[in-house]
Amino acid sequence: MTGSAVRLKPHDRALVADIGATSARFGVGDGNGVVRQVTFATGDFSVGTELLAAAVDALEADAFHAACLAVAGPALHGRAAVTKHPELQFDAAELNGVLGCPVQVVNDFHALAMMAPVAEPVRQVGGGAGDDGVKAVIGPGSGLGMAGLIPAADGWRPVASEGGHADLAPGSPLEQELLGVLQRLHGHVCWETVVSGPGLVRLHQAVAELWGAPAEVLTPAQISALGMNVEDPLCHQTLDIFFGLLGSAAGNLALTFCATGGLYIGGGIVPQLADFAPTSALRRRFEERGELSGYVEPIPIYLMLDPLSGLKGALQCILAAGREAG
Numbered sequence: 001m002t003g004s005a006v007r008l009k010p011h012d013r014a015l016v017a018d019i020g021a022t023s024a025r026f027g028v029g030d031g032n033g034v035v036r037q038v039t040f041a042t043g044d045f046s047v048g049t050e051l052l053a054a055a056v057d058a059l060e061a062d063a064f065h066a067a068c069l070a071v072a073g074p075a076l077h078g079r080a081a082v083t084k085h086p087e088l089q090f091d092a093a094e095l096n097g098v099l100g101c102p103v104q105v106v107n108d109f110h111a112l113a114m115m116a117p118v119a120e121p122v123r124q125v126g127g128g129a130g131d132d133g134v135k136a137v138i139g140p141g142s143g144l145g146m147a148g149l150i151p152a153a154d155g156w157r158p159v160a161s162e163g164g165h166a167d168l169a170p171g172s173p174l175e176q177e178l179l180g181v182l183q184r185l186h187g188h189v190c191w192e193t194v195v196s197g198p199g200l201v202r203l204h205q206a207v208a209e210l211w212g213a214p215a216e217v218l219t220p221a222q223i224s225a226l227g228m229n230v231e232d233p234l235c236h237q238t239l240d241i242f243f244g245l246l247g248s249a250a251g252n253l254a255l256t257f258c259a260t261g262g263l264y265i266g267g268g269i270v271p272q273l274a275d276f277a278p279t280s281a282l283r284r285r286f287e288e289r290g291e292l293s294g295y296v297e298p299i300p301i302y303l304m305l306d307p308l309s310g311l312k313g314a315l316q317c318i319l320a321a322g323r324e325a326g
Helices: 049-061 092-099 108-118 173-186 197-211 220-228 235-259 282-287 289-295 311-323
Strands: 014-019 024-032 033-040 066-071 080-081 083-090 103-107 120-127 135-140 144-152 157-162 263-265 301-304
Touching: 014 049, 014 083, 014 108, 014 311, 024 049, 024 135, 024 311, 033 049, 033 083, 033 282, 033 311, 049 083, 066 092, 066 108, 066 263, 083 092, 092 103, 103 108, 103 157, 108 135, 108 157, 108 197, 120 263, 135 235, 144 235, 157 289, 173 197, 173 220, 173 235, 197 220, 220 235, 220 289, 235 263, 235 282, 235 289, 282 289
Parallel strands: 014 066, 066 103, 135 263, 263 301
Antiparallel strands: 014 024, 024 033, 080 083, 120 301, 135 144, 144 157
């Protein structure tokens, strides 16, 4: 992040953005939250400043006091590019002049992590009440994001992560077979290869191959709908395997950060499947940590159900920077 922090006054306006591989959401924020928003297809733009200009025009706002762009890609020294659209680059130092206000450019899960302490509504899946310790956030969407949130004397410190690109670790003989199929079809297989929207499609195709069944080309939404309603056994098993793998990835992340404050699941997929998650393999696989199973047992899993969590997290980044500038 870069630029001088400012403290938002009650009527000050901030530009907030959640720029993912599929959708780029922008909003106007103030001390009361996100009050206006617009959404674009990320792939419709080839230059970051053009996307930003389109958003400012659509929001009909000509002046901001601060801005935070949360980008689905590694952020370093105030610069980030969308991993799946590397031509879309954002440089905070450049955008300070374009927008005429201090700008932060952060990883999208850096921003989402900032929402964890104030997330509403949430749905708990197992575990206890959690404590005031470290929190961890994971979320499948177009990719698989991860982050941690560490308590500090003056608030919270987010730690962004690219753990979704770490090598997939199968947790059962079936998943080992699926890994072989996926490696043949896709080469390197990471968690994001299967625990994401496109990953759900890849997983469906791999399960079909193991079954020796014809694989109808379905969208992630179609696979989810058919799997939830048990209308299609292939989709149902695909969805259950998906949640089992998500549980393993989440359990690994909880151990990595010692996240006794809770494991939060955001992103665009799981909140829409909130009724399926509690009966899936998610919680069981989360707790299968060998000698440390007892350690993760009390850690709660929270599903972040607010579709604006990314934008609100970007606003939290601005508000936190203002408090630090105090």
